[in-house]
Amino acid sequence: MGGGGPGDDDDPIKRNKKIMKWLLGGAVAVVVIGLVIVLGSVMTNNATTPGGLFGDRPKGPSDTRPELARRCPPPSIPPERPSQAAPDVPAGPRTSDPEAGISYKEYGSPWEPWDAAWVDRGELKVTYRVGQHFVTEPNYDGNGSDYHATILSGHVPAAVNDGLVLDLKCIGDQIAADVRVSFYPDSNQREDIEARDLELGGRPARLIKFRLHFSQPGLKAKSELVSIALIDVGKVEAAILYVSIPDTHRQYDKVADEAVESVRPL
Numbered sequence: 001m002g003g004g005g006p007g008d009d010d011d012p013i014k015r016n017k018k019i020m021k022w023l024l025g026g027a028v029a030v031v032v033i034g035l036v037i038v039l040g041s042v043m044t045n046n047a048t049t050p051g052g053l054f055g056d057r058p059k060g061p062s063d064t065r066p067e068l069a070r071r072c073p074p075p076s077i078p079p080e081r082p083s084q085a086a087p088d089v090p091a092g093p094r095t096s097d098p099e100a101g102i103s104y105k106e107y108g109s110p111w112e113p114w115d116a117a118w119v120d121r122g123e124l125k126v127t128y129r130v131g132q133h134f135v136t137e138p139n140y141d142g143n144g145s146d147y148h149a150t151i152l153s154g155h156v157p158a159a160v161n162d163g164l165v166l167d168l169k170c171i172g173d174q175i176a177a178d179v180r181v182s183f184y185p186d187s188n189q190r191e192d193i194e195a196r197d198l199e200l201g202g203r204p205a206r207l208i209k210f211r212l213h214f215s216q217p218g219l220k221a222k223s224e225l226v227s228i229a230l231i232d233v234g235k236v237e238a239a240i241l242y243v244s245i246p247d248t249h250r251q252y253d254k255v256a257d258e259a260v261e262s263v264r265p266l
Helices: 012-048 067-071 168-183 247-252 255-261
Strands: 094-097 102-105 130-137 147-157 189-200 203-213 223-231 237-246
Touching: 094 130, 094 147, 102 147, 102 237, 102 255, 130 247, 147 255, 168 189, 168 203, 168 223, 168 237, 223 247, 223 255, 237 247, 237 255
Parallel strands: none
Antiparallel strands: 094 102, 130 147, 147 237, 189 203, 203 223, 223 237
């Protein structure tokens, strides 16, 4: 048997080179395996989710339209409405609401000017600052709360940008729902009387009339006649007239019709 020089394992330099080759080879293998796993994950994700791992796209800008414009978008084809001259303003005292863009009949005693601001607790948060009222049941709950008959006006942003076409039916339904949950005892029952399109002062309008039935400790009234008129006054905001007459004062029920019929645009 012939003899040779010292083996590679006994040479520290050669031994270290071998170790480095093994380490580099292992690292390359780990990277390759990792790439295979990532590629498989992407392909699987593409098969199950449109767009895959890289399919996420930045979200578009948030919807900044008024709440009512989102709920009641204008019709794609505006209805044809022949222009008509506004009828004369009825004689006698008037309540004027420049912000809403309407005026309406002003009544004498027991009615008096409205001096508060009611904000509904519904979806649209309409504020009623102008109108008339009288107290029908003072301090009915023993805590200083009064019950009222009211003729109030307000307005609500309803169109998009410069658009002036409004879905009066949809808007009117939402306002009626907001009034019901905001100003009346819980668990009230609605008795519909009428809902129709009409013209008020030569402008397109929507009338919703109903009676709400309810019961609340300390309150003598058990129902209330409600009349809501929504008027397209040719602006991006619709005008609202809200009339409420408790059943303890039915002699004023006619106001629910008279006040609405007296509306004129400013």
